[in-house]
Amino acid sequence: MKNNVITSVKNACAVGEAKFLNYSNHRRPKPLIRKNGELVEASLDKAIQKSAEILAGASYPILYGWSCTSCEAIRVGLELAEEIGGIIDNTSTICHGPSVLSIQDVGMASCTLGQLRHRADLIIYWGSNPWSAHPRHIDRYTAFSKGRFQPSAWRGYLSRLSATLTKKRLLRATSLILRRKISVPPEVDRSPSYALARKERKMIVVDVRRTRSAELADYFLRVEPNKDYELLQALRMLIRDEELDVDEVAGVPISVLEEIADVMVGCELGVLFFGVGLTMSQGKLRNVDAALSLVRDINQRTKFLIMPMRGHFNVTGADTVFTWQTGFPYAVDFSHGYPRYNPGETSVIDILCRGEADAGLIVASDPVAHFPREAVQNLVNNPLIVIDPHVSATSLTADVVIPSAFVGIETEGTAYRMDHVPLPLKKVVEPPEGCLPDTVILQRILHEVRKLKKREGEGN
Amino acid sequence: MPKLKVSLLTGRTISQGQGKEYGKLSEEYWRSVAVCEIDPEDMKRLEIKEGNNVKLTTGFGSAVVRAVKSSRGPHPGVVFIPYGPWANLLVNPRTHGTGMPSLKGLSAEIEPAPGEQVLSLEDLMKKHYKRE
Numbered sequence: 001m002k003n004n005v006i007t008s009v010k011n012a013c014a015v016g017e018a019k020f021l022n023y024s025n026h027r028r029p030k031p032l033i034r035k036n037g038e039l040v041e042a043s044l045d046k047a048i049q050k051s052a053e054i055l056a057g058a059s060y061p062i063l064y065g066w067s068c069t070s071c072e073a074i075r076v077g078l079e080l081a082e083e084i085g086g087i088i089d090n091t092s093t094i095c096h097g098p099s100v101l102s103i104q105d106v107g108m109a110s111c112t113l114g115q116l117r118h119r120a121d122l123i124i125y126w127g128s129n130p131w132s133a134h135p136r137h138i139d140r141y142t143a144f145s146k147g148r149f150q151p152s153a154w155r156g157y158l159s160r161l162s163a164t165l166t167k168k169r170l171l172r173a174t175s176l177i178l179r180r181k182i183s184v185p186p187e188v189d190r191s192p193s194y195a196l197a198r199k200e201r202k203m204i205v206v207d208v209r210r211t212r213s214a215e216l217a218d219y220f221l222r223v224e225p226n227k228d229y230e231l232l233q234a235l236r237m238l239i240r241d242e243e244l245d246v247d248e249v250a251g252v253p254i255s256v257l258e259e260i261a262d263v264m265v266g267c268e269l270g271v272l273f274f275g276v277g278l279t280m281s282q283g284k285l286r287n288v289d290a291a292l293s294l295v296r297d298i299n300q301r302t303k304f305l306i307m308p309m310r311g312h313f314n315v316t317g318a319d320t321v322f323t324w325q326t327g328f329p330y331a332v333d334f335s336h337g338y339p340r341y342n343p344g345e346t347s348v349i350d351i352l353c354r355g356e357a358d359a360g361l362i363v364a365s366d367p368v369a370h371f372p373r374e375a376v377q378n379l380v381n382n383p384l385i386v387i388d389p390h391v392s393a394t395s396l397t398a399d400v401v402i403p404s405a406f407v408g409i410e411t412e413g414t415a416y417r418m419d420h421v422p423l424p425l426k427k428v429v430e431p432p433e434g435c436l437p438d439t440v441i442l443q444r445i446l447h448e449v450r451k452l453k454k455r456e457g458e459g460n
Numbered sequence: 461m462p463k464l465k466v467s468l469l470t471g472r473t474i475s476q477g478q479g480k481e482y483g484k485l486s487e488e489y490w491r492s493v494a495v496c497e498i499d500p501e502d503m504k505r506l507e508i509k510e511g512n513n514v515k516l517t518t519g520f521g522s523a524v525v526r527a528v529k530s531s532r533g534p535h536p537g538v539v540f541i542p543y544g545p546w547a548n549l550l551v552n553p554r555t556h557g558t559g560m561p562s563l564k565g566l567s568a569e570i571e572p573a574p575g576e577q578v579l580s581l582e583d584l585m586k587k588h589y590k591r592e
Contacts, residue, residue, distance in 0.1 A: 015481060
């Protein structure tokens with residue numbers, strides 16, 4: 001820290017470091033309002049007044065985002081949604097929404113990350129790439145962390161890496177000596193029994209492509225795209241000692257699956273982390289159903305847990321606050337005056353694709369960069385309000401832009417970790433002049449909306 | 461011109477994660493997101509080199525992005541684009557009643573696009589959403 005500027009960051013992952021060092025780039029600290037097709041600077045009061053007018057005048061507005069702001073702001077957002085009879089949805093809807101649906105159907109055996117750090121001896125990442133999406137997950141909580149009852153698997157990985165390098169160097173040397181190119185047989189994955197024979201904690205990655213996480217793993221299982229469901233069900237059968245009449249499932253030979261099933265049953269405490277590889281490909285919630293059921297089945301034989309790999313820093317918090325305020329975790333519709341929940345109908349992508357919404361309020365999210373094109377088109381055709389610290393694709397297309405302070409950098413708040421542990425976030429630096437926290441901006445919009453409604457009521 | 465039928469995956473990469481923190485209008489974001497990771501064998505079949513532009517087409521739209529050699533191979537027949545506005549032009553918005561669009565495992569066609577430019581974020585907004 002130097003003069004209210006962050007100069008270096010310690011202990012953060014690559015994404016976290018980029019966040020703390022670049023939070024002040026690409027920002028416009030002044031509110032903007034669109035006039036004659038162009039965004040022009042306006043005062044904060046005017047921007048808030050304009051937002052309130054748009055929201056109070058709309059019959060079916062969408063309130064979307066929420067996963068990158070504090071629980072306190074989300075709570076005000078829910079109050080606003082109820083007041084204007086809108087639909088409120090968070091980013092779970094295009095992330096782990098299907099997982100939530102399955103968890104409601106099947107139930108989930110889960111725990112906190114601390115338990116896994118100290119006790120888990122088998123770690124499976126399915127359809128998730130923690131090296132890229134959760135860069136510190138592996139070394140803080142799973143395979144490479146040093147637990148009280150489980151040593152880190154870091155050394156095993158290093159020795160494996162140096163063995164591979166030596167092999168490569170030897171090959172290169174031989175080809176130089178013999179002065180011709182040696183054709184190397186294509187790298188065949190070792191059999192699981194060899195790779196997973198060690199007593200230390202083990203890591204298996206199941207994915208459609210060999211991700212960076214897969215390279216860190218003791219064993220990598222490649223599944224054909226859209227075939228996760230078959231593979232999970234096949235494993236369930238093997239764990240229940242049932243016979244399979246085929247030679248391979250989803251591109252994986254049965255003999256390999258049998259060995260994996262043995263390792264699963266043979267562990268002391270296993271955990272399956274699943275990512276959006278399951279929820280975004282064919283089968284969606286049914287894939288997660290199969291994963292949850294697989295874990296339930298293994299629990300007949302040993303102790304096994306499961307956890308979704310949540311993305312945004314407070315997406316778990318958004319689900320939690322939505323649930324304790326309305327009874328439902330996402331896609332909540334207030335148009336009837338009471339909360340209603342029916343993903344597929346009241347979820348934001350479906351509403352946008354059907355063209356039903358007539359206004360939008362986006363808080364701390366960038367749907368224009370992350371929604372399919374058809375949904376984006378309907379979003380930008382209607383009046384759009386954006387509350388976000390960044391300039392984003394969404395704020396470029398908005399009608400009202402209100403810059404806010406970064407939660408966890410410029411203002412404090414509460415966020416939930418992916419294992420539902422609430423963490424207080426600290427304020428590190430002062431926000432730019434005029435930038436208020438999301439909570440305050442939303443409270444002021446809510447206040448204005450109530451004033452407008454009251455006036456309208458008196459007018460009638 | 462050679463064309464290939466492929467399975468399109470979208471997903472997160474570490475540079476996309478960093479790029480979005482640098483800012484959505486930054487060069488870093490564009491460099492990390494407007495790309496398509498292709499298997500080296502498929503690149504040979506398409507007669508393209510790293511850095512050439514390719515055009516992808518699905519039943520839902522098309523986009524021009526830069527081709528990058530995939531280091532995660534071999535995965536012939538599978539291409540990867542990180543999440544972002546470019547990938548969104550291609551994905552399936554249907555949710556099958558779950559609220560969740562289908563963002564992975566889409567069938568797509570890929571072809572070299574030597575004469576076409578990869579749009580910047582601002583140009584993409586203008587062209588496809590008629591804003592700013």
